[in-house]
Every structure is written in structure tokens, then in C-alpha cells.
Amino acid sequence: xxxxxxxxxxDEHEKRPAQHAGxxxxxxxxxxxxxxxxxxxxxxxxxxxxxAPAFGNSIFVWGSLISVVLAALSLGYWLGGIVAxxxxxxxxxxxxxxIPGVMIALLPLAYPALNRDLAASDLGMRLGPxxxxxxxxxxxxxxxxxxxxxxxxxxxxxxxxxxxxxGGLYAVSTAGSIAGTLAxxxxxxxxxxxxxxxxxxxxxxxxxxAAVFLGERxxxxxxxxxVCLALVLGTVVWYSKTxxxxxxxxxxxxxxxxxxxLAEDGSTRYMDFGNLRQSAMLLKDPTELxxxxxxxxxxxxxxxxxxxxxxxxxxxxGSFPKRLYHDFPDVTIDVVDxxxxxxxxxxxxxxxxxxxxxRLHSQDGRRFVQQVAxxxxxxxxxxxxxxxxxxxxxxxxxxxxxxxHLAPGGFxxxxxxxxxxxxxxxxxxxxxxxxxxxxxxxxxxxxxxxxTGIVLGEINVILYATKDGPRLxxxxxxxxxxxxxxxxxxxxxxxQSAAHLMEIPVEVGDVPTLTDDFAPVEILRAGx
Numbered sequence: 165x166x167x168x169x170x171x172x173x174x175d176e177h178e179k180r181p182a183q184h185a186g187x188x189x190x191x192x193x194x195x196x197x198x199x200x201x202x203x204x205x206x207x208x209x210x211x212x213x214x215x216a217p218a219f220g221n222s223i224f225v226w227g228s229l230i231s232v233v234l235a236a237l238s239l240g241y242w243l244g245g246i247v248a249x250x251x252x253x254x255x256x257x258x259x260x261x262x263i264p265g266v267m268i269a270l271l272p273l274a275y276p277a278l279n280r281d282l283a284a285s286d287l288g289m290r291l292g293p294x295x296x297x298x299x300x301x302x303x304x305x306x307x308x309x310x311x312x313x314x315x316x317x318x319x320x321x322x323x324x325x326x327x328x329x330x331g332g333l334y335a336v337s338t339a340g341s342i343a344g345t346l347a348x349x350x351x352x353x354x355x356x357x358x359x360x361x362x363x364x365x366x367x368x369x370x371x372x373x374a375a376v377f378l379g380e381r382x383x384x385x386x387x388x389x390x391v392c393l394a395l396v397l398g399t400v401v402w403y404s405k406t407x408x409x410x411x412x413x414x415x416x417x418x419x420x421x422x423x424x425x426l427a428e429d430g431s432t433r434y435m436d437f438g439n440l441r442q443s444a445m446l447l448k449d450p451t452e453l454x455x456x457x458x459x460x461x462x463x464x465x466x467x468x469x470x471x472x473x474x475x476x477x478x479x480x481x482g483s484f485p486k487r488l489y490h491d492f493p494d495v496t497i498d499v500v501d502x503x504x505x506x507x508x509x510x511x512x513x514x515x516x517x518x519x520x521x522x523r524l525h526s527q528d529g530r531r532f533v534q535q536v537a538x539x540x541x542x543x544x545x546x547x548x549x550x551x552x553x554x555x556x557x558x559x560x561x562x563x564x565x566x567x568x569h570l571a572p573g574g575f576x577x578x579x580x581x582x583x584x585x586x587x588x589x590x591x592x593x594x595x596x597x598x599x600x601x602x603x604x605x606x607x608x609x610x611x612x613x614x615x616t617g618i619v620l621g622e623i624n625v626i627l628y629a630t631k632d633g634p635r636l637x638x639x640x641x642x643x644x645x646x647x648x649x650x651x652x653x654x655x656x657x658x659x660q661s662a663a664h665l666m667e668i669p670v671e672v673g674d675v676p677t678l679t680d681d682f683a684p685v686e687i688l689r690a691g692x
Contacts, residue, residue, distance in 0.1 A: 194333065237309040257315065421506075431446065463662060489521060501547075567602050
């Protein structure tokens, strides 16, 4: 009888409700895990924009972010379970939410300087974004990872219900993550800007923390959380009001595709995407070609004089198509850019026309090529997303699609940023190899003189590719340039650009052909 009584007491103990939620309603815990899941994924999505100005928008950035968040979640799940078993109280949950709320809300005050310092330290394309991700996102993500296991501990009333409780709460948390991902990626980035989104994510957590304290009927703690919210909000407002406006800044915004920075220095207006200069325009002469590589693009008219139909993939500020439009009144130009915000800025701030002769298309460049039926005399490839060419615009399959749209005697002209020798030259040599498999004749024209030796480091290199021969020698190209020059740039300058033609063989035996299945452009550019 004593044993039976003991078993009954044990059963009663197991069935007795755990100390859960301090009297909170289940809907509160479901709302908490939903919001915290959404905040975490929103922070991860916007994190790519936080890192892009310093480290680009490469696969290394995304790999760093995803790895750090996953590591933080693993640690957070473990710690959350430990803390929940020791202090299973709703007030502790509120504290776990408030702490990352403060961290995230204040993050925009810290990340610009941190990223600049890390980029200047030259840690490399892999280590730089990884260190930044750890410093900026690891700790708040650990706290957010603690929320779901803590909520499971508070919600589960008995051992027999733990499985269904955990499954339900993690399902709700995942639904919140999906909502946070879609809302941030589809709407917030283009509507609010990165800093405002991050401030908002942090303040959202502080509001949730206050609601949790109220759910525990701890008015004092709720008031403390709201005071903390007010202090953080006041700090944010003070910072935004007192921060000195950058001289000459016209536009700084995040589109769906780029972090766009537009400024002028009194004589020149320029536009950057992240850490890469895209375009520049003289205010007193808007059609002048300012950036060095755009003047080398003019060499295209030596290869294909008097073009009638031109396709340009990648607009930026539209310097080259605008000058081509101005100097060749019979030419018709299609310019394609995936980012409608870039097109709007090019029209408003860089005086790029949009009419029957120069048509601006907001579309992915490859999709446009697949859908258009026009044959072009010249096709220019100048599509950079921050500091990297989108991989699907570098592949053999893409170049085959371009070849079907070249008129007889037409040329594909590709601007790349690359090294001509050393480990970093793998990208240039892979691009050359891939082009050469589709186009029998490929010319390499560096934008710096190689007469005294190959330039070290990255420079703009222009590749001219055609299906038709014969191949011109340097002397023949210089002669052609002298005859063709005078409009886009002076004839003497065009001939000087032609003299940069590289005639030494390009070694391609140790680099891959880039294909839709295998195009590791970031790794090749990094020389890794």
C-alpha cells in the first residue's frame, strides 16, 4: 500500500502544471516566438546590406551571415534550455527579449565605423565579412535563439505534452521567420532603409518585452522596459538629428538590388553601389566621359564603325550610352538594368534620355536577351552588383545566347575588373577562356599601358569578342582607331587606347570554363 501511495504521489507530481508563464495566456507565448523569429530573420536579411558597403555582396557575405546566425541559434537553443530549467519565469523571458532589443536598436550607431575599420585592415574577402558578422550579429542572435526553448518550458504543463508544445511553438517561430524574411526582403529594404529597419527591429523587441512583463502582471518591469524603450528611441532620434550631414550627399538609399550612394563635389556628380564607383558626370559637360574605362569603351567604334543598333547591359549613371546617343544620331540603343531605382536616378540626376532612340528597360539582362529578337552591332556588358558580376552573366551558355543576337561583324564588349597576373588573375583568365569558346576572336585591352610590364593589382580590362575574323594586329587596330576617332573621344586618344592591346598569349589551362552549373566568380576574383 505504501508503494502504491508513493506511485500516486509521483503521478500527481508529474501531472501538476509546471511553473509556466507566470499565469500568462498561451497566445502571448505564441506571439512572442512569432515576433522574435521574424526579427531574427529580418536582421539576417538586412545584414547583407549592412556588410555590402565594406565587403560587397558576394557569396562570402551570405555564407558569413548564415553561418553566424546558425551558430548563434545552436548556442541559444542550448543556453535557453538551461536558463529555462533554472528560472522558468515569464519575467526572465522578458529580460531575454529586452537585452537583444537594446543591442539591435543601437546597432546602426556602431556598424559603419566597425565595417570601415575591418575593411581597411585587409582581412580578405572571406575573413572580413565573417569577423564583422560575428561582432555585429552573434550575441543578439544567441539571445533570440534562447526564446523558443524558454517558451516551450513555460508552455509545457506536463512531460506528456512537451512534444506537441515544442512542435507548435517552433512551427509558430518558423512562420514568424518566414514573415520576417518576406517583409524585409520584399518591402522594408526599399521603403525604410537599412538603419531604420534595424532600429525598428530592436524597438519591436522592446515592445514585446514590455508586453511580456505586463503578461506576468509585473507593472514595474513593464514600466522599466518602456523607459528603456524611450531611452533607446531618444538616443536614436538624437543621433539622427545631430549627425552631421555629409557634404554633397544627394541620395543614399537601399533598393532591392543595391545600396545606392549619390553625391557631388561641386564640379562632379558620382554614383556608387556599395564600395564600387559606378558613374561620374561633369556638371558643366554632362556628356563627357569621366571614368577611365568608359573612354576605353569608345574603342568599340574602331572594331565596328558606325553602329546602328546597340545593346548595353548595366546602366549605372548611363555615361557611355548617353555619349553614344549624343555622338551617333543614327544609333538606336537598348539599355537594360535590373534595378528600377537606378534607372530613375540616371534619368533624374545624370540626364539620361529615354525615348525612341535610347530605350531604358528595367529587367534582368539575361532575361532580356532571351526575349528580344533584335540583332545588334555592339553588345556592351557592364553589369556589376557592387564589386561582382552576377554569375549568370559570365557563363558559356549566356555568351551563346548573346552570339545569336550579334549582327554580322558585330562585337561583344565586356568590362571586367581583374588582375592580369598572379592568383587574382584567375577570374580574368576564366572569362577569357569562356568567351573564346563561343567567339573565335577575343581582344584584351587593359586600361593601363603594359609597355613597361603588366600592372599589379586590379584594373579595368576590356574584352572585345566577335564571331568574325580576321584578327587585327596592334598596328592595324591603332590605324583603325585613328580613322574612327573624333566623336566619342579624340582620334589621338582612341589610337593611344588601341596601343594598349595585349598581344601576349593568355594562359587558360588552369582555370575553368564558366558555365551555368559552375561559375565561382567570387572565388576566382579573390584568387582562392
